[in-house]
Amino acid sequence: MGLEISILGNGGCLNKGLPHNAFLVDGRLLAEAPPDIMNSLNTHGIRVETIDSVFVSHLHGDHTFGLPFLIINQWFHSIKAGDGKVLTITGPKGVREHVHQITGLAFKATHPCMEWLKNKVVFREIDHRSETRLNANVFSYFKLDHVIDTYGFLIATSEKKRFAYIADTRWCPQVERVLKLNPEFVLMDMNGGEIHISPDEVIEKGLPLIKKGTVICGTHLSDEFTSARDALTCAKPGELIVI
Ligand SMILES: [Zn+2]
């Protein structure tokens, strides 16, 4: 069994911001929930009820403020289908409290989706020692160097292939460790500036560390970029990566 990664987003960077930091793993695990997530799912023809698990790397709004809308849509479909569906949300310490808080702010305590959130959403707090599974794929988490507690993950498939997601971070030893593990594909925050990695930094420090065959792909971009190197690419909404 392989691994399928679908890059989500609405395309274009007319208003500079933090577009397309979300992606889907094997059609059912959503990584990151940016504020535009419902639009992205609609753009790519993905039904919200096919998602049964969400990972958020950290508790900044550009990674979590889509959750209230994802939750209200999940609640709506679950009630309609009467399927007793459970949603799992994985994230750093405090993720449960954060999601309850932002969903309560969005819809207030009396909305029935709050009861669904209480009873049907399971929270899983991770740290750098955590491991989880999705089908035959093993996820191991690693800590990054961002302004708050932030994690990336490495997926190892049953064929011993690896996919790495490096969320918001400065360049740090964990990034180097992951690159040296020879993953097939690395999706990496390349937003640049003071607290993110830039494409130039990847060229200078990252490309010398990887073996032939590894592709490092920039996501969470305020500016799309072009690259003359095969090993460095820029994520495009709608792109499908098969490992
Ligand atoms: Zn952040």
Ligand SMILES: [Zn+2]
């Ligand atoms: Zn971010």
